[in-house]
Amino acid sequence: MGKFREKLQRFMIGRYGMDQLNQFLLYAVLAVILINLFVRMWPLELLELAGIVFLYFRMFSRNISKRYQENQAFLRMTFRVREPLKKWQFRFRESRQYHIYKCPSCGQKIRIPRGRGRVSIHCPKCGTDFIKKS
Ligand SMILES: [Zn+2]
Known part of the structure; x- marks a missing residue:
């Protein structure tokens, strides 16, 4: 071989x-x-x-x-076909690893890694702290 x-x-x-x-x-x-x-x-x-x-x-x-x-x-x-595909693939992979939360007071989207249990999230925009399950 x-x-x-x-x-x-x-x-x-x-x-x-x-x-x-x-x-x-x-x-x-x-x-x-x-x-x-x-x-x-x-x-x-x-x-x-x-x-x-x-x-x-x-x-x-x-x-x-x-x-x-x-x-x-x-x-x-194939650029026009491959680019959206790549983006979609990226989003799909990301959605399996991260959870996207919205800050309850300002609506800022925050990305949190999955599988960490209950976590306290600090909004980088307005400084609000909130607790979510990751
Ligand atoms: Zn906020």
Whole structure:
């Protein structure tokens, strides 16, 4: 197994490897494979194959600057989709770790880590202290 990894590493020298576009292709291919399990249609199999071929072609390509440009174009094209997704992901992660409380007197939002039991919260805006369960 170690020898295989060594061989693979030597094989990958000077080749492009993974980037965001390839990651996207990988997930797209997996999604198509999954869909294809439920609705068997031949265009899907063609799409699978095309995706896999394109993915491997880009991974093993030696034309690194060209692949880099493709990835940049992909990132530019998907910027409007990726940014809201990233924000949503961030908010979701945060909401699992923190509780947002509103100060009862001034309405200032205060972020408190979850799972600390009852805590006394000091409002940084108006100085009010209030007790909440975190
Ligand atoms: Zn306040």
